[in-house]
Amino acid sequence: MHEDINDRVSKFKEEFAGMQRQNEKTMLEHKMRLGSNSETIVKHREMIDENKHMLSASQDLISKISSKLTETKSEFLNKIDFTHQELNQQAELNHKWAVEQVEIIGKSLSSDKSEMRNEIDIKTADFRK
Numbered sequence: 001m002h003e004d005i006n007d008r009v010s011k012f013k014e015e016f017a018g019m020q021r022q023n024e025k026t027m028l029e030h031k032m033r034l035g036s037n038s039e040t041i042v043k044h045r046e047m048i049d050e051n052k053h054m055l056s057a058s059q060d061l062i063s064k065i066s067s068k069l070t071e072t073k074s075e076f077l078n079k080i081d082f083t084h085q086e087l088n089q090q091a092e093l094n095h096k097w098a099v100e101q102v103e104i105i106g107k108s109l110s111s112d113k114s115e116m117r118n119e120i121d122i123k124t125a126d127f128r129k
Helices: 002-128
Strands: none
């Protein structure tokens, strides 16, 4: 019986030693994974910082582009307004010139009519003589 207890204790010690070795091995694996995970976390933090920097730079660039577009739009609208004013002025000048030409042509026709009547009257008078 004493031997049976010693065998059981010895078996238990062996099993316990085996479980202890397995636990130590598992703990070592977990420590290695933790170390690897820590490195991964550090790398990811670095990537996050880099992405934050790139995002900030992109936002600055977007802001500059937006500002430039607003400025360009304003300049374009001013040019359109100026061009519109120039076209209106040119249209007014063209209209004024056209009215003057019509008046000149009208006077010319009127004058030609009078001269033609005078010639007809003169020829008629000559014919009647």
